Amino acid sequence: xxxxxxxxxxxxxxxxxxxxxxxxxxxxxxxxxxxxxxxxxxxxxxxxxxxxxxxxxxxxxxxxxxxxxxxxxxxxxxxxxxxxxxxxxxxxxxxxxxxxxxxxxxxxxxxxxxxxxxxxxxxxxx
Numbered sequence: 001x002x003x004x005x006x007x008x009x010x011x012x013x014x015x016x017x018x019x020x021x022x023x024x025x026x027x028x029x030x031x032x033x034x035x036x037x038x039x040x041x042x043x044x045x046x047x048x049x050x051x052x053x054x055x056x057x058x059x060x061x062x063x064x065x066x067x068x069x070x071x072x073x074x075x076x077x078x079x080x081x082x083x084x085x086x087x088x089x090x091x092x093x094x095x096x097x098x099x100x101x102x103x104x105x106x107x108x109x110x111x112x113x114x115x116x117x118x119x120x121x122x123x124x125x126x
Contacts, residue, residue, distance in 0.1 A: 009064035012057045019054030023047040027099040039103045047099040055092055059085040
C-alpha cells in the first residue's frame with residue numbers, strides 16, 4: 001500500500017506544480033505594459049481556479065505524506081485530508097490572490113504627447 005501512496009504523492013506533486021505555474025503564467029501572459037490594458041475577468045477567474053486546483057492537489061500530496069507518518073492511529077482519510085488542506089492553505093493560500101493582484105494593479109495611463117501636427121497647424125495660422 002505504501003508504494004501506491006508514493007506514486008500518488010509524486011503524481012499529485014507534479015500536477016500541483018504544473019497547475020500553479022499554468023495559472024500564474026496565464027495572468028502574466030496577459031500583462032502588457034505597452035497596451036495599458038487590464039487583465040480580462042475571464043482570464044483572472046480561470047487562472048485563480050487553476051491555482052486553487054493546484055493547491056488542492058498539493059493537499060493530496062501532503063495527505064499521502066501524513067498517512068505514512070501517522071500509521072499507529074486510525075484516522076479517516078477525510079480527516080487527514082482536511083488537516084493537510086488546512087496546513088497547505090496556511091502556508092500557500094496567498095498564491096490564490098496573485099491573479100487578482102495583477103488585475104487590481106492597473107497599468108498607469110499613457111501620458112498624451114502633443115502631436116506635431118497641432119504645432120504645425122498653429123504655426124501656419126500665425
